Amino acid sequence: MDIQQYMQTVGQNARSASRAMASASTAAKNTALNTIARLVRERSTDLLAANARDLEQARADGLEAAMIDRLTLSAKGVESMAQGLEQIAALPDPIGEITNVKRRPSGIQVGHMRVPLGVIGIIYEARPNVTADAAGLCIKSGNATILRGGKEALHCNQAIAACVRDGLAAAGLPATGVQVIETTDRAAVGALITMPEYVDVIVPRGGKGLIERISREARVPVIKHLDGNCHVYIDDDADAAKVLPIVENAKTQRYGTCNTAESLLVARSVARRFLPDIGRMLARKENEMHACAESLAILKAADIPGAKLVEATEQDWYEEYLAPILAIKIVAGLDEAIAHINKYSSQHTEAIISENYTKSMRFLREVDSASVMINASTRFADGFEYGLGAEIGISTDKIHARGPVGLEGLTSQKWIVFGNGEVRA
């Protein structure tokens, strides 16, 4: 197979399909989504068989357990895939929305119309559910999509792709509105990210190495998510009743998610008051504490049974552990906390715990991250929790979409002018 030629064809198909996808009615898009959901359920046996084939190969290739885990599709997984598609069908259609129309002195009326981005390329790991989720979000937002899933999930992805194609066709939409790349050759990725004539934006999902490589080599805009090095700052004026629940939830509810707290900053004036209880909670849950010299002394003095205490190094402040480890640092107060976060954070999500109005509002404004919270767990940074209904990912970029990216992040706004024969003076 000539990969360049194949990708050219895929790109041309996508660009051509994007016109029909953009002007599709809400009813047609919802019919497609609900039909795909039905087909996924009806063909559950086929999907699981295809997945079994992928799993067999993956085990033969000696894939690590975590990857096998993500690759595995269960009957329950099929059902939640179908439900996810139905939920997307139930969301309001963002396309065509007209806002902000104002009459200008010239007589014209100027406003915005929300429109699809066009063609979206999504590059992701061997997780079959992403194939259905990403296809669903792109269909609803009126985009054509090129999906490139991890090669280990090839058979399962192809089986899901067949459901998507048939669902699109049943709704009178082009079957090429969603294309799943049929080769595992990595050159296909290289081609996909360097076709600005056919692809409007790339959304990579996966490890940091993959995303950095794509950002470096892409000739197309990339909506990306790098690290989630999230911070909780306990202010001098923190409400004691809120401190432990928020720190516990932000750090220990799930360790492997990008909105999990990795660093805890504590105002010096309240460090002795709060750190021993936090240390006991973390020790009970077998978390390591990588603490600055000053917090280390307080934690040691608290004599916590089973505490795993390590003196933090500079590198700890940059770390996204994705593990039961929390970096802990004592700061003078709000200014140092903000400066520390703006220096070391990955600009994902940060929270302050404080009862002080002025300091809370300064934190909200001055911390330069995609999500900034007052008195809430960083774990809320999520498309469902924010009310987007679903998300294609969480962006740590600063232009276009920041934070959880839902349907709206897959659109843009063009200018529209309603005139009555006006000309410019």
Place this chain on the structure above:
Amino acid sequence: MDIQQYMQTVGQNARSASRAMASASTAAKNTALNTIARLVRERSTDLLAANARDLEQARADGLEAAMIDRLTLSAKGVESMAQGLEQIAALPDPIGEITNVKRRPSGIQVGHMRVPLGVIGIIYEARPNVTADAAGLCIKSGNATILRGGKEALHCNQAIAACVRDGLAAAGLPATGVQVIETTDRAAVGALITMPEYVDVIVPRGGKGLIERISREARVPVIKHLDGNCHVYIDDDADAAKVLPIVENAKTQRYGTCNTAESLLVARSVARRFLPDIGRMLARKENEMHACAESLAILKAADIPGAKLVEATEQDWYEEYLAPILAIKIVAGLDEAIAHINKYSSQHTEAIISENYTKSMRFLREVDSASVMINASTRFADGFEYGLGAEIGISTDKIHARGPVGLEGLTSQKWIVFGNGEVRA
């Protein structure tokens, strides 16, 4: 001078200044802008002397007349620079705006806050007024800025930069909030566009070659403007009274601007009715007509004195002439017009002339350009005409900002969460 080292320092200064710029009060930003305006006026003699030095060198180097023209700063130019800064001071401050706050079932309240992008790098030609305009827009939108103007304007740019620095300092803002690069070495541009750690977005202004090179080599997001190949489509149901004024204004009001129409599409059923009058207007204004075979026959049959008629080639449909030339093509109707525009247009600005509601609304929705108009001249695609107050450029990108980019295009929205101790279930 070690360019890499110099640009590192500039980048570090900008990143560091961006924190103070982002949290600056509206009053401080407006004081800075009004002070810069005053200083520009007070130092008018210095500015003109610096410009004279640049012009002398430019003439010695044999620069072409159009470039000399753009480089020239007059006393009136200084005054309009000052007025431009005062107008930006008078615009509402977009920063800190909180919108769309909704309570979620978990109890948290989620919304958006508008924030600066951070550090903006602007690369432009030898036009001294851009230095003041760009600095003004970036100050008001709370960004730190690195300006890299054309080397031919170096002395004048440095003189304007001194006003900007002094104005920032007078308002208690960091003088490094706006930095003008002090070397004419082109390696400085290469460095500027590959420092994602210090620069959040690049706005190139200039010729297509420059912009394509920057887009290709940048490691930082680029908000760019490529061509302005704008179309006017005369529909079967066009109001005769609107046709000639709009076509005349869109094509002939100014030839060198990006929102000038370059292609005219005419529905076959009305071509014989409208083309002869259009041909006479264009001939009177000494415009060439590059017409398709069918429209050429109609124009020839009209026997227009002095008409410059040329048969169009495929290349004409792609052309941004920036000159008294109009490409003319007869199409079957709306569908062919939309298909032609979506194939050949640079996605800048397109207009339909029609009294038909359904066809006008389809044109509005299905034409994939930054500005789409009904019964108005394409020349309206402009920051002032749209009510933005000022623009840093016109984007033909699809993500982030489309069309005229004003203060809002230099910002993004982060998520904010107001909590009361909530944790995720």
